[in-house]
Amino acid sequence: MRHLLAAEGLDRDTATELLDTAAGLKQTLLGREVRKLPTLRGRTVITMFYESSTRTRVSFELAGKWMSADVINVSAGGSSVGKGESLRDTALTLTAAGADCVIIRHPASGAAHRLAHWLSDTPAAVVNAGDGMHEHPTQALLDAATLRERLGSLDGRRIGIVGDVLHSRVARSNVHLLTCLGAEVVIVAPPTLLPSGIDSWPVTVSHEIDAELPSLDAVMMLRVQAERMHGGFFPSAREYAISYGLSEARAALLPEHAVILHPGPMLRGMEIASRVADAPNALVTDQVANGVHVRMAVLYHLLASEGADGV
Amino acid sequence: MSETLLKGVRCYGDGEPVDVLAANGVIAEIAASITPPDGAEVIDAAGQVLLPGFVDLHTHLREPGREDTETVATGSAAAALGGYTAVFAMANTDPVADTAVVVEHVRRAGEAAGLVDVHPVGAVTVGLAGEKLAELGTMAESAARVRMFSDDGHCVHDPLIMRRALEYSRALGAVIAQHAEEPRLTVGAQAHEGTQAARLGLSGWPASAEESIVARDCILAAHAAARLHICHVSTAGTVDVLRWAKGWGGGKDTARGGAGFAVSAEVTPHHLLLTDDRLAGYDPVNKVNPPLRTGADAKALAEALAEGVLDCVATDHAPHAEQDKDCEWQAARPGMLGLQTALSIVAETMVRPGLLTWRDVARVMSERPAEIARLPDQGRPIAEGEPATLTLVDPEARWTVRGAELASIAANTPYEGMELPARVTATLLRGRITARDGRIR
Numbered sequence: 001m002r003h004l005l006a007a008e009g010l011d012r013d014t015a016t017e018l019l020d021t022a023a024g025l026k027q028t029l030l031g032r033e034v035r036k037l038p039t040l041r042g043r044t045v046i047t048m049f050y051e052s053s054t055r056t057r058v059s060f061e062l063a064g065k066w067m068s069a070d071v072i073n074v075s076a077g078g079s080s081v082g083k084g085e086s087l088r089d090t091a092l093t094l095t096a097a098g099a100d101c102v103i104i105r106h107p108a109s110g111a112a113h114r115l116a117h118w119l120s121d122t123p124a125a126v127v128n129a130g131d132g133m134h135e136h137p138t139q140a141l142l143d144a145a146t147l148r149e150r151l152g153s154l155d156g157r158r159i160g161i162v163g164d165v166l167h168s169r170v171a172r173s174n175v176h177l178l179t180c181l182g183a184e185v186v187i188v189a190p191p192t193l194l195p196s197g198i199d200s201w202p203v204t205v206s207h208e209i210d211a212e213l214p215s216l217d218a219v220m221m222l223r224v225q226a227e228r229m230h231g232g233f234f235p236s237a238r239e240y241a242i243s244y245g246l247s248e249a250r251a252a253l254l255p256e257h258a259v260i261l262h263p264g265p266m267l268r269g270m271e272i273a274s275r276v277a278d279a280p281n282a283l284v285t286d287q288v289a290n291g292v293h294v295r296m297a298v299l300y301h302l303l304a305s306e307g308a309d310g311v
Numbered sequence: 312m313s314e315t316l317l318k319g320v321r322c323y324g325d326g327e328p329v330d331v332l333a334a335n336g337v338i339a340e341i342a343a344s345i346t347p348p349d350g351a352e353v354i355d356a357a358g359q360v361l362l363p364g365f366v367d368l369h370t371h372l373r374e375p376g377r378e379d380t381e382t383v384a385t386g387s388a389a390a391a392l393g394g395y396t397a398v399f400a401m402a403n404t405d406p407v408a409d410t411a412v413v414v415e416h417v418r419r420a421g422e423a424a425g426l427v428d429v430h431p432v433g434a435v436t437v438g439l440a441g442e443k444l445a446e447l448g449t450m451a452e453s454a455a456r457v458r459m460f461s462d463d464g465h466c467v468h469d470p471l472i473m474r475r476a477l478e479y480s481r482a483l484g485a486v487i488a489q490h491a492e493e494p495r496l497t498v499g500a501q502a503h504e505g506t507q508a509a510r511l512g513l514s515g516w517p518a519s520a521e522e523s524i525v526a527r528d529c530i531l532a533a534h535a536a537a538r539l540h541i542c543h544v545s546t547a548g549t550v551d552v553l554r555w556a557k558g559w560g561g562g563k564d565t566a567r568g569g570a571g572f573a574v575s576a577e578v579t580p581h582h583l584l585l586t587d588d589r590l591a592g593y594d595p596v597n598k599v600n601p602p603l604r605t606g607a608d609a610k611a612l613a614e615a616l617a618e619g620v621l622d623c624v625a626t627d628h629a630p631h632a633e634q635d636k637d638c639e640w641q642a643a644r645p646g647m648l649g650l651q652t653a654l655s656i657v658a659e660t661m662v663r664p665g666l667l668t669w670r671d672v673a674r675v676m677s678e679r680p681a682e683i684a685r686l687p688d689q690g691r692p693i694a695e696g697e698p699a700t701l702t703l704v705d706p707e708a709r710w711t712v713r714g715a716e717l718a719s720i721a722a723n724t725p726y727e728g729m730e731l732p733a734r735v736t737a738t739l740l741r742g743r744i745t746a747r748d749g750r751i752r
Contacts, residue, residue, distance in 0.1 A: 108642060109511055109593070110512075196509060197505045
């Protein structure tokens with residue numbers, strides 16, 4: 001693996017290997033007092049975040065540090081980025097300074113692809129930490145890791161994704177990864193929050209959440225961004241919550257073994273009721289914990305040389 | 312003035328090879344064999360196709376304002392090399408061509424370059440803002456003699472402003488060229504709304520944003536008894552609307568300046584050849600407005616051009632600086648070079664599949680655009696006594712596009728490295744050779 005730009009195009013073997021590595025790392029670290037592996041000692045990882053994000057940036061930073069990499073965080077506000085330097089120049093500068101891996105979060109779809117293109121003559125690896133409305137592959141990997149822990153194999157499992165699929169990179173990455181791992185994906189959203197062209201996706205589309213919940217093994221509730229609420233995509237937050245929110249009554253429609261995921265940050269009372277978010281089958285904190293292990297696995301596969309020790 | 316003898320050409324690609332002598336700016340003689348007069352430049356053009364010089368209704372020459380990407384002079388060179396003898400320079404310069412001063416500057420710069428007739432297009436509204444009519448009459452009466460007005464790059468979206476522009480233009484004998492894009496439907500739009508945009512996470516530019524404006528404006532033009540030209544048609548749905556509109560007025564002939572309902576339309580080479588499949592790597596050389604559409608759209612456009620529902624080919628030649636293209640997709644400017652590749656792309660998409668003959672190419676690249684713009688001395692028949700404003704094409708040539716070798720200042724192009732058929736070997740403007748064998752004269 002040269003870069004991780006998208007979940008689309010990951011084959012089942014590679015995805016499974018990443019998830020197995022993540023599970024192995026989790027076991028290795030379990031109960032250790034000092035959570036530090038020497039695997040990436042001497043390697044430099046730079047995170048470039050052009051959008052504010054706490055959980056993803058911290059997760060990548062921990063992943064690097066727990067494997068002894070030197071991790072440097074660049075944010076758009078506190079660097080020459082703020083002075084109008086182009087993404088291309090910033091990336092070339094950081095790589096020339098010695099980055100082995102650049103992790104990028106950017107509001108423009110395709111930014112990670114462009115970065116990989118500009119860095120193609122360098123050995124640096126690029127990891128997409130979320131590009132516009134396109135993809136967020138490590139989020140999909142951590143979701144899959146969390147689902148595998150609870151459900152075992154994802155083969156034939158029915159997984160619902162509910163909410164703003166149109167603008168969601170999390171949804172796009174999950175559709176690719178979950179179907180690649182053998183799951184059936186059911187998308188539930190009002191027509192205004194579905195992309196034109198979704199017919200070509202390997203998913204079932206529904207506008208009736210109540211009809212879908214009883215047959216799901218897992219449901220993933222997407223965050224409804226504030227700007228969508230005022231963008232005329234649906235009449236009101238109240239109506240959205242009534243029509244598509246995971247209320248306690250709705251959560252009760254899920255089979256007993258089914259689990260609830262949310263990529264965060266949650267809007268309690270909007271897409272998910274507060275008590276549902278705190279229920280035992282809601283795995284939001286597991287997702288966050290698995291995020292670090294999955295990102296360690298990604299960095300390991302991109303950066304650790306053949307026969308590297310420590311895992 | 313020097314004389315030029317073209318030997319062994321096939322006029323419009325038809326019939327037996329003939330010799331054509333250009334002297335004193337006109338076609339002096341057409342005969343099976345002409346002895347070269349003393350001092351005449353002889354072009355051995357055996358097997359080549361002679362066409363009337365091309366007319367481009369849609370070019371961005373970027374002067375004034377972005378001379379780092381193109382000037383009237385460099386754009387004129389690109390035009391001559393591409394076989395053009397007249398180009399219409401769009402108004403979205405900086406300052407905007409919404410006054411007589413600016414259009415006269417562009418006109419004079421074109422005359423100074425002397426390679427192609429540069430006709431400035433005037434803005435419809437002040438500053439392209441869509442709010443207040445620019446001084447159309449003053450521009451029409453200026454030394455630039457503006458006869459085409461457009462806010463291209465922006466849609467004249469307010470129906471009342473558009474109605475007034477259409478009505479007012481009637482007295483000037485002018486045509487309003489509309490960039491059909493309902494702006495409320497394309498807020499933040501980045502790519503054709505469809506499966507590719509959905510997959511790539513790019514905000515959609517829906518076909519309906521074009522089609523709804525085209526339908527509206529056809530109706531407004533009919534009621535105003537004015538002439539409307541639709542820029543860069545990009546969707547199969549727009550073709551349907553135009554077919555309906557042209558029939559509604561009582562047949563295609565009304566589109567030729569007859570009473571009532573007069574709408575014409577252009578298609579760009581890139582919308583004939585390229586599709587949104589090219590967006591996969593997010594390379595902004597493929598970013599253009601309106602966006603690259605689907606293969607089905609491209610096919611419908613080619614058929615409509617063959618049928619005459621679309622009148623002509625126009626390049627929408629739009630140079631952009633490297634830094635405005637080699638960046639994130641969302642940050643990139645829309646537009647691509649077009650003048651030097653247009654003929655080859657028409658050959659590739661229309662002539663090779665048998666949709667157009669070379670005779671038809673003369674119609675869509677020269678005669679119809681000259682009629683739409685009412686240019687009296689362009690798009691003329693290849694006949695004795697007519698202006699020697701001609702383009703010579705080698706239909707068998709193949710060449711590989713290299714952006715750095717094109718005459719424009721901007722060098723980025725989606726056709727980089729692409730091998731294309733047919734090449735312009737000589738361009739004559741009123742008897743004067745402006746370009747020959749890839750070099751400017």
